[in-house]
Amino acid sequence: MAPSLLAADFSRLEEQVAGVEAAGAEVLHLDVMDGHFVPNISFGIPVIASLRKRSRMFFDAHLMIVDPMRYAEPFVKAGCDHLTFHIETVEAPDRVIEHFRSLGVSVGVSLNPTTPVESIEAIVDNVDMVLVMSVWPGFGGQTFIAEVLPKVEILRERLASHQRLEIDGGIDVDTVAEAARAGADVLVAGSAVFGKPDPVGAMKELHRLAQEAVKAGGGRVEPHAAKPSGD
Ligand code: DX5
Ligand code: ZN
Numbered sequence: 161m162a163p164s165l166l167a168a169d170f171s172r173l174e175e176q177v178a179g180v181e182a183a184g185a186e187v188l189h190l191d192v193m194d195g196h197f198v199p200n201i202s203f204g205i206p207v208i209a210s211l212r213k214r215s216r217m218f219f220d221a222h223l224m225i226v227d228p229m230r231y232a233e234p235f236v237k238a239g240c241d242h243l244t245f246h247i248e249t250v251e252a253p254d255r256v257i258e259h260f261r262s263l264g265v266s267v268g269v270s271l272n273p274t275t276p277v278e279s280i281e282a283i284v285d286n287v288d289m290v291l292v293m294s295v296w297p298g299f300g301g302q303t304f305i306a307e308v309l310p311k312v313e314i315l316r317e318r319l320a321s322h323q324r325l326e327i328d329g330g331i332d333v334d335t336v337a338e339a340a341r342a343g344a345d346v347l348v349a350g351s352a353v354f355g356k357p358d359p360v361g362a363m364k365e366l367h368r369l370a371q372e373a374v375k376a377g378g379g380r381v382e383p384h385a386a387k388p389s390g391d
Contacts, residue, residue, distance in 0.1 A: 188219055188220065193225070197224050221242065245267075257286050291327075292326070292328070304330025331352060333365065
């Protein structure tokens with residue numbers, strides 16, 4: 161589970177982050193919006209830099225901005241461990257990946273709900289993570305778009321076992337199981353964690369449901385799984 165800060169109470173950020181961190185969350189999802197790529201503005205560099213002093217979590221920045229190249233360095237200096245850019249925003253994704261790597265962070269590429277897997281074919285082997293949007297980016301609290309699940313399944317088979325597959329938007333107690341079963345292994349949840357009176361309890365419940373779904377069948381397809389002997 162990667163709790164998304166977007167749904168936190170911004171007047172109590174330290175406390176909210178400390179709560180999920182103490183409960184075992186390892187990834188904090190940071191939604192950066194510029195009011196251009198998406199019709200909303202969230203938070204940016206100073207907020208992340210302040211939180212960095214208070215948290216040891218893995219800072220996963222989701223850059224919903226038109227010029228990720230321009231702002232990558234200040235986000236890394238602010239303390240991000242990982243940067244995800246949107247494939248829709250760049251003309252030379254290979255150069256973006258190279259630049260992010262030169263800054264010492266891991267790299268993700270994100271696809272909007274209707275952006276096809278083919279759009280990242282040329283660079284997919286070079287990223288650490290693919291982020292499938294299961295809502296249109298810009299706002300928390302939207303309804304899960306189940307039509308993206310076949311894309312998650314295709315990507316799970318396409319990705320190597322070391323590459324993460326993240327899903328973001330509308331993940332809650334009703335949708336987390338199908339997202340995990342389709343093969344997503346980083347599940348972002350904003351409203352369904354910080355939007356609840358007991359964020360830690362809510363996060364643990366989502367984690368339990370996801371694990372149960374994977375155990376119950378389907379689950380992650382191992383692309384390099386050993387073939388039966390005698391094959
Ligand atoms: C939407 C963001 C999401 C958002 C998810 O643009 O990328 O990370 O926080 O919020 P929920 O979980 O409420 O759909
Ligand atoms: Zn996000």
